[in-house]
Amino acid sequence: MNRPPERRLSRGTAEGFTLRRANPADVPFIMATERLDGYETLVGRWEADTHAAAFADPAYRYFIGEFAGRPVGFALIRDWASPAKVTCVKRLAVVEPGQGHGSLFLRRAIDAMFEETDTHRLWIGAFPENLRARRAYVAAGFAEEGIARGSAFFGEVFRDEMILSMLRPEWQARRARDGL
Numbered sequence: 770m771n772r773p774p775e776r777r778l779s780r781g782t783a784e785g786f787t788l789r790r791a792n793p794a795d796v797p798f799i800m801a802t803e804r805l806d807g808y809e810t811l812v813g814r815w816e817a818d819t820h821a822a823a824f825a826d827p828a829y830r831y832f833i834g835e836f837a838g839r840p841v842g843f844a845l846i847r848d849w850a851s852p853a854k855v856t857c858v859k860r861l862a863v864v865e866p867g868q869g870h871g872s873l874f875l876r877r878a879i880d881a882m883f884e885e886t887d888t889h890r891l892w893i894g895a896f897p898e899n900l901r902a903r904r905a906y907v908a909a910g911f912a913e914e915g916i917a918r919g920s921a922f923f924g925e926v927f928r929d930e931m932i933l934s935m936l937r938p939e940w941q942a943r944r945a946r947d948g949l
């Protein structure tokens with residue numbers, strides 16, 4: 770899975786891609802993306818008031834990925850700059866899956882998190898059957914750790930999660946390999 774960056778980005782070229790911090794005006798896009806057909810079993814959904822509360826909470830940070838100025842996905846980070854130095858990618862979704870946007874977006878968001886905070890450990894959970902998400906996360910440099918049983922109360926049932934993580938030294942090594 771440790772492929773050179775050119776191949777990783779082959780389906781979603783980095784040219785024209787930008788990552789920016791989201792603002793409350795992005796909430797309609799974020800909510801629409803959470804609610805795309807087929808995403809109901811994959812990703813959580815919040816109402817507008819919950820997103821508004823998260824925007825006002827410094828422990829949360831939202832990012833928007835854009836191609837040529839058009840939003841293509843969002844990421845919601847929890848425990849941003851936490852004193853424990855452990856941060857979670859709570860939610861991630863793109864509008865056109867399978868085009869390479871998710872891996873690219875995640876790589877940029879990971880860079881922002883490690884550059885702008887002193888986080889040591891970044892982690893993300895995926896439902897084990899969500900192989901597309903798991904592959905995208907591994908492509909972005911996460912390592913699979915194992916299954917946390919019943920760790921997500923989702924759709925009124927407790928679901929297992931595959932936990933993936935990246936530690937700061939691994940991020941630094943990846944940046945060095947990429948010549949950055």
Ligand SMILES: CC(C)(COP(=O)(O)OP(=O)(O)OC[C@H]1O[C@@H](n2cnc3c(N)ncnc32)[C@H](O)[C@@H]1OP(=O)(O)O)[C@@H](O)C(=O)NCCC(=O)NCCS
Pocket residue numbers: 780808811812861862863864865866867868869870871872873894895896899900901902904905908
């Ligand atoms: C998860 C998500 C953000 C990943 O972004 P993406 O743009 O689709 O991912 P990419 O195109 O960068 O990479 C997907 C990888 O999965 C592979 N893949 C695509 N469809 C797949 C499928 N049905 N089964 C298994 N693997 C699949 C691709 O080949 C690629 O792997 P590779 O890089 O090793 O070739 C996106 O799919 C998404 O928003 N999904 C719906 C919501 C969701 O699941 N969110 C995550 C919750 S944990």
